[in-house]
Amino acid sequence: MNADPALIELVARACRVLGKLDITHAAFGHVSCRLGDSDTMLIKGKGPDEVGLRYTRASDILTVDFNADKVAGAEGLQPPSESYLHLWMYKKNPQVRSxxxxxxxxxxxxxxxxxEVLPIYGAYAPGARMAVEGIPTFQRSITIHDDQLGEQFAAFMGDKQAALMRGHGVTVVGSSVEDATVRVMALNHLVSMNYKAHLLGSPQTIPDEDIAEYRRPERAARTRGSAGGEAGMLASWKYYCSLAGEDSA
Ligand SMILES: [Zn+2]
Structure with missing residues (x-):
C-alpha cells in the first residue's frame, strides 16, 4: 500500500516534536503509524544515514511490513530493530493506529x-486518568528486537494504552499519531511529577472519591469551554507543535 505523503510528514513531525521537547534520551525513539488495514507501518529508519528524532525529515520515514522488512524508503536506511515492538502491537490490537x-x-x-507511578494529581494536568488505571512495568530491559520478544511485549501490554519498561523506556499506543503523541507527553509529565514527589518525601494519592470519579468514563461533551475528548487531544497536539516550533497542519 502506498503511503500518503501527508501521513509520512505527520509521523516525521511527531518525531521532531518529541525530539525537540527532549522527551527521549539522546537521538533515540520511534513513532509509528499503521497504514490502513494493511500489514505495513510507517517508521523512522536506522543506519549510517539516520538522524536523531528531533531532526527527522519525511525522507527518513520508511514503509515497513510486519516481517520487519523495508517495503519503501531511502537507500541508506533500514527498519529499526525495535520494529518488532511496533508491529506486534498492531498485530495484537487492530484498533491501535499509532x-x-x-x-x-x-x-x-x-x-x-x-x-510505582501513583495517581498524585487530578485536575492539575493530563495523565490523572492514566495513573488511576495503572501503568504496568515490563520487566525486561533489552530492545524488543525479534518476533518472540515483540509478541511477549504485546501480550504484556494487552489493551493498556501505556507501559513503562524497566531500565529502558516507555511505550504508548493511540488511535492516531496525534493521540499517541499527546499521550506520551501526558505520561512524561506524570512520571516527572512522580519522580519529584518521591524525592520530596512520601507522595500521597488523590482522594478516593476523586479516584472513583476518574474511573468513570470521560464525559463526551462538557457544559462549558473545557474541550475534552478528541477536541481536547487535538488542541494539545497543536500546543505541543507550537511549543516545538512546528506547524500543526
Ligand atoms: Zn528502546
Missing amino acids: VIHVHPEYAVLLTVCGK
Missing part, C-alpha cells in the same frame, strides 16, 4: 528504583 516508544529519563529512573 505506537510510540521513547526513553524518557524520569520514567526510566522510576523503574530503576522500583517506584
Whole structure:
C-alpha cells in the first residue's frame, strides 16, 4: 500500500516534536503509524544515514511490513530493530493506529528504583486518568528486537494504552499519531511529577472519591469551554507543535 505523503510528514513531525521537547534520551525513539488495514507501518529508519528524532525529515520515514522488512524508503536506511515492538502491537490490537516508544529519563529512573507511578494529581494536568488505571512495568530491559520478544511485549501490554519498561523506556499506543503523541507527553509529565514527589518525601494519592470519579468514563461533551475528548487531544497536539516550533497542519 502506498503511503500518503501527508501521513509520512505527520509521523516525521511527531518525531521532531518529541525530539525537540527532549522527551527521549539522546537521538533515540520511534513513532509509528499503521497504514490502513494493511500489514505495513510507517517508521523512522536506522543506519549510517539516520538522524536523531528531533531532526527527522519525511525522507527518513520508511514503509515497513510486519516481517520487519523495508517495503519503501531511502537507500541508506533500514527498519529499526525495535520494529518488532511496533508491529506486534498492531498485530495484537487492530484498533491501535499509532505506537510510540521513547526513553524518557524520569520514567526510566522510576523503574530503576522500583517506584510505582501513583495517581498524585487530578485536575492539575493530563495523565490523572492514566495513573488511576495503572501503568504496568515490563520487566525486561533489552530492545524488543525479534518476533518472540515483540509478541511477549504485546501480550504484556494487552489493551493498556501505556507501559513503562524497566531500565529502558516507555511505550504508548493511540488511535492516531496525534493521540499517541499527546499521550506520551501526558505520561512524561506524570512520571516527572512522580519522580519529584518521591524525592520530596512520601507522595500521597488523590482522594478516593476523586479516584472513583476518574474511573468513570470521560464525559463526551462538557457544559462549558473545557474541550475534552478528541477536541481536547487535538488542541494539545497543536500546543505541543507550537511549543516545538512546528506547524500543526
Ligand atoms: Zn528502546
